[in-house]
Amino acid sequence: QILSGCDRRFDVIIAGAGMAGSCCAAALARLGLTIALIDPGPVPNWHPDDYQLRVSALNLASENILKSVDAWPLISTLRVSPFRQIEVWDAESTGRLTFNAADTGLSHLGHIVENIAVTSSLIKRLSATKNVRLWLNDRIEHIDSGTEDLSVRLASGETIVATLLVGADGTASTVRQAAGIELDExxxxxxxxxxxxxxxxxxxxxxxxxxxxxxxxxxxxxxxxxxxxxxxxxxxxxxxxxxxxxxxxxxxxxxxxxxx
Ligand SMILES: Cc1cc2nc3c(=O)[nH]c(=O)nc-3n(C[C@H](O)[C@H](O)[C@H](O)COP(=O)(O)OP(=O)(O)OC[C@H]3O[C@@H](n4cnc5c(N)ncnc54)[C@H](O)[C@@H]3O)c2cc1C
Missing domain, CATH: 3.30.9.10 (D-Amino Acid Oxidase, subunit A, domain 2)
Incomplete structure (x- = not known):
């Protein structure tokens, strides 16, 4: 696809459309910023017959973030499982902790959610958001950070420009490496x-x-x-x-x- 000059310029480019990158895109888009979201993976597709192994316990703070970007209503129509109590105990001591939602007047402490339910709902919302462009099945090949703007060349051949690049591209982050941030492994x-x-x-x-x-x-x-x-x-x-x-x-x- 050939992009015109203004289609190539964004306020923020986000590398990585996992839970962190997609949620960041949704939150920044609500501020009216123009966002480019890039991920080498396909469009995440939640399926009712395939209970995914990759699940997360999302606490109420995370639920509230997902509510604030209007993704939670969609996620909760998929498959979510409330947890109302947490028990933690130690095999080598008598240490034991129990948290119960009812003790503090809450209905639940959080939900167990398939990661793909979160990402597919966020991507669905973002696809319908005018100031967001998605580049799925694409990856960053080169980052050129100028003094004010930075430009990013994608594997598809397009070059896009922004004032801020967010690295939400996982443990082997290309953005982290380009920024010269070292790891202590x-x-x-x-x-x-x-x-x-x-x-x-x-x-x-x-x-x-x-x-x-x-x-x-x-x-x-x-x-x-x-x-x-x-x-x-x-x-x-x-x-x-x-x-x-x-x-x-x-x-x-x-x-x-x-x-x-
Ligand atoms: C076994 C296990 C259990 C866990 N349980 C919980 C839990 O109960 N609760 C909880 O809150 N957390 C849990 N976590 C942690 C949680 O899964 C992670 O913190 C979360 O998935 C990180 O999301 P992310 O979007 O930062 O990264 P990722 O999910 O790793 O996403 C990174 C994205 O970046 C993309 N990418 C990679 N390279 C590039 C590139 N060059 N350019 C663009 N995109 C790129 C990838 O395709 C991917 O989509 C668990 C983790 C594990 C391993």
Missing amino acids: RQYEHQAIIAHVVTEKLHQETARQRFLPTGPLATLPLSDGRSSIVWSATPELHDTLAALNDEAFAESLTDALEGR
């Missing part, structure tokens, strides 16, 4: 197992986390009665767990959660 020797599991007991809309000597294990209540688990473990334990059959894995999980 260190291995923390953990690998996580992520799954949705069916449990004998009801999850009671409770999010749980147990701190084991080998790493934290979290369970998040899903709307279909299952729970999403994120089990962070040492590489040795990870390999052992990953090699177990379903029955043995379920037994290890039950032990690790003390049957809760």
Whole structure:
């Protein structure tokens, strides 16, 4: 597509249309700024038959941000699961914490939401926003930061210009590298197992986390009665767990959660 001069100039270019970049685009667009949002991925497409493994617990503050950009009404028509209680306990001490929504007069503490439900709703809203241009299936090839404006060349061949470039392009951020921001990286020797599991007991809309000597294990209540688990473990334990059959894995999980 050939762009005219004014189509190429934006107030803000945002690299990355994940939860952070899309939400940032929606919030800045409400201020009347012109926004270009770029992501190498396709248009995110939430599907009712495909409960995605990548879910997030969004607290009330995050929900309020998504409400303020008018995305929450759409997200909540997809698949969201409220959590009303959080239990956190430690395997090596008597330490235990419980937060309950009802104790503070709240109906819930947050919702478990598939990340794709958030991004697909935000992108749907942004597609209908006049001052936002989306470049999905495209990527930044080169960044030229001048004194006032910066220009960005896309893989599709177009060059766009803005006064501000936001890097919301994930852990291997191209924008971070171009800005010369260094990383202090260190291995923390953990690998996580992520799954949705069916449990004998009801999850009671409770999010749980147990701190084991080998790493934290979290369970998040899903709307279909299952729970999403994120089990962070040492590489040795990870390999052992990953090699177990379903029955043995379920037994290890039950032990690790003390049957809760
Ligand atoms: C197992 C696990 C569980 C988690 N649970 C929770 C939770 O319960 N609650 C919570 O709040 N958070 C949770 N998080 C963290 C949360 O998922 C991340 O903080 C969040 O997804 C980060 O969003 P993002 O938009 O910054 O990055 P990403 O989701 O990584 O998105 C980055 C985007 O940038 C794009 N991109 C990459 N390179 C370029 C480029 N050069 N130019 C343009 N675009 C580019 C990518 O395609 C991608 O769409 C969890 C994370 C993990 C791993």
